[in-house]
Amino acid sequence: MRTSGLSELEAVLAVARHRSFRAAANEMSVSTSALSHAVAALEARIGVRLFNRTTRSVSLSEAGAQFVSSVAPALSTIHAALEQAGSFRDTPSGTLRINASVGAANQVMPVFIAFLQHYPEMKLDIVTEGRLIDIVVEGFDAGIRLMESVPQDMIAVPFGDRQRFAVVGSPAYFSQHKPPRAPVDLSAHRCIRSRMPSGSIYQWEFERRGETVRVDGDGALTLDEPGLMLAAARTGLGLAYLTEWNVNADLEAGTLVRVLEDWTPPLDGLCLYYPGRRHVPAGLRALTDMIREYADANRERVVGKRKRRSAFRA
Incomplete structure (x- = not known):
């Protein structure tokens, strides 16, 4: 049997990782049809179906799972050898x-x-x-x-300084609401809630002198992207809990005001x-x-x- 090329093996591993021909093709910067043809050609050559395909899903067959478990380490070793040889170049590529x-x-x-x-x-x-x-x-x-x-x-x-979170609101918001002095006071405030990638709501974390507090604030808006939370806080919609990196420019410009600073210690x-x-x-x-x-x-x-x-x- 003719030895298959590395590109075909890489195609199989990419499809196995993503469980999708389209996503695998995007990773490899090739068309979906070209990737599908490469996998089909390998399957025809070895006489075994590696994937079970339907209109909605792609999954490894039993033979495909064994094939991937055997090929992945070998291909990793080959790539390492190629990279090591390439390291002798004057310029990385x-x-x-x-x-x-x-x-x-x-x-x-x-x-x-x-x-x-x-x-x-x-x-x-x-x-x-x-x-x-x-x-x-x-x-x-x-x-x-x-x-x-x-x-x-x-x-x-490590990259950059230690980071801290900050609770911030707009001057307009604080013109109508008394600034919180402790995390417990957040119960009287509108909080811009943060949704985690898992779908759960992130609880704001505070710590001072060994006391740790988690707050699941109440609010009318839930978002999953810091830039949107920052924009909402600027409008006076509520308080946001973001990293200093996100809010420093607004704090310096005075478009946002920070509270509970002594409750947010630095993190790595x-x-x-x-x-x-x-x-x-x-x-x-x-x-x-x-x-x-x-x-x-x-x-x-x-x-x-x-x-x-x-x-x-x-």
């Missing part, structure tokens, strides 16, 4: 697939832009979503999330993370180096700013 939340991607975007400018033969495929995923199972090279969300078996590269910041393995692709290694450089430069700017403030106060 290839595509890095990265999974991140929308907020995380926005914060790291300056590094992404600088990376592509510095390495013109590299490509970045950034997928943003709120839900936490297994980046290995989903076929990503790396992820970007808050440090507390990263699995312990991953290698994490963002990090880029990837599986701990013997060989790291040259492109990913270059990106992690650039993130470290950016983090170091940002840290120096913050320290310098604090020193200038201290000198001014003195």
Whole structure:
């Protein structure tokens, strides 16, 4: 039997991951018909149906499940060998697939832009979503999330400062409502609620002097995207619970007012993370180096700013 090409094997693994020919085709940047033809050609050559197809779903057959479990590690080894050989190039090349939340991607975007400018033969495929995923199972090279969300078996590269949440409302809102002095006071306020990717409502988290409080605020509006929550808070519709990164510009401009600041301690910041393995692709290694450089430069700017403030106060 003629040996099948890597592209056909990659097509099978992509369809198996997504349970969809269309989604797999998008990942591989090919047409759905071309991908379907590649899988069908492999099935015809080995004489086994790998997928059960209906008009609404795609699932692995028993033979397909065994085939994928055997091929996936072997193909990973082949890719690692190719990447290791490619690491001897003067300039990294290839595509890095990265999974991140929308907020995380926005914060790291300056590094992404600088990376592509510095390495013109590299490509970045950034997928943003709120839900936490297994980046290995989903076929990503790396992820970007808050440090507390990263699995312990991953290698994490910190990025940026520690982050805090902030409860904010517009001046117009506070002209009609007394600012809360403790989380318990939120029961008398309209809260812009946040829906998690799982569908559950996120409870606002507070902590002060060892006391931890969770609040499921009441309000007429529930959203699942920080930018929409920010816009709603600006109109005076209610209080929003967002990261400082999202609200700092409004706080400086005076379009939003912060409350309960002493109840929101800092959390570990963002990090880029990837599986701990013997060989790291040259492109990913270059990106992690650039993130470290950016983090170091940002840290120096913050320290310098604090020193200038201290000198001014003195």
